[in-house]
Structure formats: C-alpha cells, structure tokens
Amino acid sequence: MNFKFFRISVLILLVNFIFTSNSFAFKPRKEEWKPKDTTNFVSKFYKENENCLKCHGQKVYEYSNESQGTTIRHNMNIERVINRDIFYQSNHKSFKCTDCHSNEYSKFPHSGELRMEAIYNCIDCHGNDEKYAKFHFEEIEAEYQQSTHFKLEKDGFTCWKCHNPHTYQISIRNSENLKNTIAYDNSICLNCHSNFDKFQLLSDRDEINLIQKHEWLPNQTAHFQNVRCIECHTKTNDRILVAHMIMPKDSAVRKCNECHSQSSILMASLYKFKSKEQRKDGFFNGVMLNESYVIGANRNEYLNNFSLLIFALIIGVIGVHTFFRMIKVKSKSDES
Numbered sequence: 001m002n003f004k005f006f007r008i009s010v011l012i013l014l015v016n017f018i019f020t021s022n023s024f025a026f027k028p029r030k031e032e033w034k035p036k037d038t039t040n041f042v043s044k045f046y047k048e049n050e051n052c053l054k055c056h057g058q059k060v061y062e063y064s065n066e067s068q069g070t071t072i073r074h075n076m077n078i079e080r081v082i083n084r085d086i087f088y089q090s091n092h093k094s095f096k097c098t099d100c101h102s103n104e105y106s107k108f109p110h111s112g113e114l115r116m117e118a119i120y121n122c123i124d125c126h127g128n129d130e131k132y133a134k135f136h137f138e139e140i141e142a143e144y145q146q147s148t149h150f151k152l153e154k155d156g157f158t159c160w161k162c163h164n165p166h167t168y169q170i171s172i173r174n175s176e177n178l179k180n181t182i183a184y185d186n187s188i189c190l191n192c193h194s195n196f197d198k199f200q201l202l203s204d205r206d207e208i209n210l211i212q213k214h215e216w217l218p219n220q221t222a223h224f225q226n227v228r229c230i231e232c233h234t235k236t237n238d239r240i241l242v243a244h245m246i247m248p249k250d251s252a253v254r255k256c257n258e259c260h261s262q263s264s265i266l267m268a269s270l271y272k273f274k275s276k277e278q279r280k281d282g283f284f285n286g287v288m289l290n291e292s293y294v295i296g297a298n299r300n301e302y303l304n305n306f307s308l309l310i311f312a313l314i315i316g317v318i319g320v321h322t323f324f325r326m327i328k329v330k331s332k333s334d335e336s
C-alpha cells in the first residue's frame with residue numbers, strides 16, 4: 001500500500017476516534033452546548049432539553065446535596081445516556097424531551113411512579129395522517145402484529161424497540177450509500193441479537209449464536225455487508241417499502257437462487273427504492289450493479305446472446321470439421 005495513503009487513513013481514523021469519544025466525554029458540560037455544523041438544524045428547544053441532557057447527555061451527572069452543601073457526582077447508566085448530536089439528527093429532532101416524557105421528570109430524583117407512565121406509540125401520532133400516508137403506518141402496524149416479535153408485547157416489545165426514540169432516522173428511503181443503510185438496518189436487529197443483555201429482557205431463551213446459525217451461508221461477512229437481515233427474515237409486501245413481518249425461523253430464505261438468479265428477491269426488497277432508475281446497458285437487474293455483483297442475478301443479456309453465438313459457431317466449426325473428416329475417411333477407404 002502507498003505509504004502516504006496509509007498515513008492519511010491512520011489520521012482519519014484518529015480524528016474519527018477523537019470525535020466520537022468527545023461526544024461521549026466523561027465530563028459534565030459546563031459550557032453551553034451548540035449544535036455542530038454538520039447539521040444545519042437548531043432545535044427550538046435545545047435550551048429546554050439541556051435541563052435533561054445536562055444529566056442524560058453523558059456518562060457523568062451531578063446534583064447538589066443541599067443539606068450538606070456538597071456536590072455529588074455519579075455515573076449515568078449507559079442505557080440512559082442520550083447523545084445530543086445523534087438525537088438532533090434523528091427523525092424526532094424537533095421534539096422536546098417532555099413532548100414524550102412527563103414534565104415531572106424535571107424533578108430529581110425522579111418519582112418512582114413515572115416508570116409506569118404510558119408512552120405514545122407510532123400509530124397514535126402517525127395513524128391515518130395524510131402527511132405520512134406514503135409510509136403506510138397502518139399497513140406496517142398490521143404486519144408487525146403478525147411478526148414473531150409481536151408475541152413478546154406483553155414483555156415490553158414495541159415499535160420503539162427497533163426504532164430507538166432518541167436515534168431513529170429513516171435511511172433506505174433516501175439512501176445515498178447503500179452499504180451504510182445496510183449496516184444501519186442490521187444494527188437495529190443486532191442491538192438485541194448480538195447483545196444478550198438486551199435479549200434476555202424479553203425472552204427466557206438461551207443465547208442464539210448468530211454466526212453458528214448462519215454457518216450454511218458461505219462468506220457470512222460479505223453477505224451481511226451486502227444484504228439486510230430482513231431480506232431473508234421477512235415476507236415482502238408490495239405496498240410498503242420496508243417489509244415488517246418477521247417470520248418464524250423455518251420460513252427464512254435459505255435457497256441461494258432466491259437471490260442469485262434473474263428473479264432475485266432483492267429487486268423487491270433491498271433494491272425496491274431504486275428499481276425505477278434501472279441501468280439500461282443490458283444487465284439483468286442492472287441497478288444492483290451500482291452496488292455489488294450478485295452472481296447469477298447480474299448476467300448480461302448481450303453477453304448471454306454473444307455466448308450463444310460463440311457456442312453455435314463452435315458447433316458449426318466442429319460440424320464442418322467432422323463433415324470433411326468423414327469425406328476424407330470415405331475417399332481413403334474408397335482408394336484402398
């Protein structure tokens with residue numbers, strides 16, 4: 001590898017690391033927080049939200065013990081830390097914390113009863129709303145109710161378990177980088193399926209070893225970087241962009257040719273949002289080629305015809321060759 005390129009990559013990695021570790025800095029923020037330039041968005045409520053984020057925005061919070069006149073520092077449980085930058089890029093970035101949570105949370109320590117508070121579900125706000133008609137929330141809700149996870153509702157499974165209220169962002173709909181979208185969508189599933197701490201909150205089952213369960217799939221890494229879990233685990237539905245009916249494991253896609261063929265299921269799932277901008281240079285399922293080469297799904301019809309032609313020519317040549325050989329043999333035997 002080019003040495004200069006190597007040094008630049010290391011630098012980029014370092015800068016990235018500093019950036020990410022800084023957003024989870026171990027110090028309470030004394031100075032007023034200002035939104036980063038990366039988003040042009042400035043919340044109307046960012047001052048108000050600081051009343052919560054001064055404690056929930058990083059791994060350390062402090063409060064004063066007035067009777068003793070001391071300031072006490074504690075660690076905030078990582079599950080209760082909300083990253084400001086990610087929150088202000090999420091779909092619900094224009095909300096204030098207390099739009100979804102009770103105003104009572106402004107008091108600390110929080111009252112125990114608040115834990116029992118009911119929180120709105122997606123459909124309560126988005127159901128039957130013209131503005132969000134393109135997402136078909138009602139259809140998604142109906143699919144979810146048939147998915148394998150729905151039976152865990154009594155244990156606390158909801159749409160929020162996959163759509164983290166403080167980070168969720170639509171991705172595939174306006175995806176500019178399909179690999180990032182795949183990674184994002186898969187991280188939603190891996191949040192529980194590669195984190196037993198979260199998994200066991202919902203189920204008594206033993207830990208499911210994903211790598212082992214998918215051992216039948218060659219080059220897992222390449223596959224998991226190029227397809228989403230939902231490609232194999234949901235039933236596609238023409239009416240919505242992202243299928244939500246997670247099927248029992250026995251119905252998962254296992255046959256290679258469901259993807260590696262001209263009628264690849266990927267055209268109705270992963271590549272659905274792009275299938276309008278088909279490439280027209282003769283490749284079957286051409287849009288895929290912008291992202292990856294899926295053996296069997298991306299054959300080129302010109303190449304196909306060309307290889308037929310070559311095949312015919314070869315047969316022809318062999319035929320002619322045999323014909324002259326036969327004549328020669330015949331004339332030889334006639335001579336003798």
Ligand code: HEC
Pocket residue numbers: 051052053054055056061062063076080097098101103105106108109110115
């Ligand atoms: C002084 C620090 C502090 C402030 C300010 C604060 N919180 Fe908290 N919050 C905590 C701590 C510590 C916990 C975990 C322990 C607990 O539940 O009391 C917590 C827990 C929570 C929980 C989880 C409760 C549960 O167990 O299910 C929610 C939700 C929450 N806070 C919301 C808010 C909101 C919204 C605000 C702003 C209106 C806010 N908090 C302000 C410190 C704070």
Ligand code: HEC
Pocket residue numbers: 049052053056079080081082087092095096097098099100101119160161165166
């Ligand atoms: C769009 C609604 C919404 C907004 C806005 C929102 N929350 Fe939440 N929050 C929720 C929901 C829903 C849960 C429960 C998540 C679950 O059940 O997994 C939650 C859970 C929490 C928890 C408990 C830990 C956790 O993640 O389960 C804390 C702490 C919290 N919110 C703080 C905040 C703070 C601080 C803000 C403002 C920066 C905020 N929330 C904004 C909906 C919201």
Ligand code: HEC
Pocket residue numbers: 091092093094099100120121122123124125126159160163170
């Ligand atoms: C308390 C009401 C409320 C709840 C609950 C809620 N939303 Fe929203 N949602 C909104 C509002 C209001 C907006 C518009 C925000 C804006 O324009 O800044 C929005 C925006 C969105 C968007 C972006 C729409 C676009 O055109 O860019 C999506 C996607 C979305 N919500 C999905 C969800 C999902 C999924 C859930 C449940 C996990 C959910 N919402 C729960 C009120 C809600």
Ligand code: HEC
Pocket residue numbers: 122123134135137140141144149158159160161162163169170171172173181185186188230240241242244246
């Ligand atoms: C098992 C995980 C899971 C559950 C549960 C889940 N979703 Fe989703 N949802 C996803 C994934 C993954 C995406 C794809 C995100 C992306 O790339 O935009 C998605 C996307 C969406 C979108 C955006 C689709 C679009 O057209 O752009 C909406 C809206 C949505 N979900 C609503 C819901 C609602 C409502 C519920 C509950 C009834 C729900 N989801 C439950 C995983 C889930």
Ligand code: HEC
Pocket residue numbers: 186189190193208210213214217223224227228229230231232233249250252253254
């Ligand atoms: C190429 C298709 C494919 C992809 C991609 C895929 N799976 Fe699977 N998955 C399967 C099949 C087939 C099975 C059934 C295996 C069996 O029965 O032994 C399965 C099994 C499972 C099981 C059930 C294991 C059990 O025994 O209960 C879980 C959970 C699971 N997958 C989650 C995921 C997650 C999370 C992802 C994304 C990171 C993913 N899968 C990606 C095809 C796939």
Ligand code: HEC
Pocket residue numbers: 148149152161162188189190191192193198199200202203204205229230233246247248249250
């Ligand atoms: C909030 C945690 C959570 C998330 C997020 C989650 N799952 Fe699950 N999933 C579970 C639990 C818990 C089970 C075990 C259910 C049971 O007890 O049988 C499960 C079971 C499954 C199964 C096995 C069903 C069977 O037949 O045994 C599949 C497949 C699966 N999940 C796929 C997915 C996919 C794909 C995603 C992402 C789109 C996802 N899960 C997201 C918690 C989660």
Ligand code: HEC
Pocket residue numbers: 216217218219222223226227231232253254255256257258259260266291292293294295
């Ligand atoms: C859910 C769709 C899907 C299924 C099912 C699937 N594949 Fe793939 N496969 C892909 C995609 C997409 C790629 C493209 C990877 C890339 O661009 O590098 C791929 C790539 C490959 C590659 C090349 C990997 C590499 O090293 O670069 C092989 C070999 C392969 N698949 C074999 C199989 C076999 C064998 C099966 C059945 C056991 C199978 N695939 C099932 C979607 C699938």
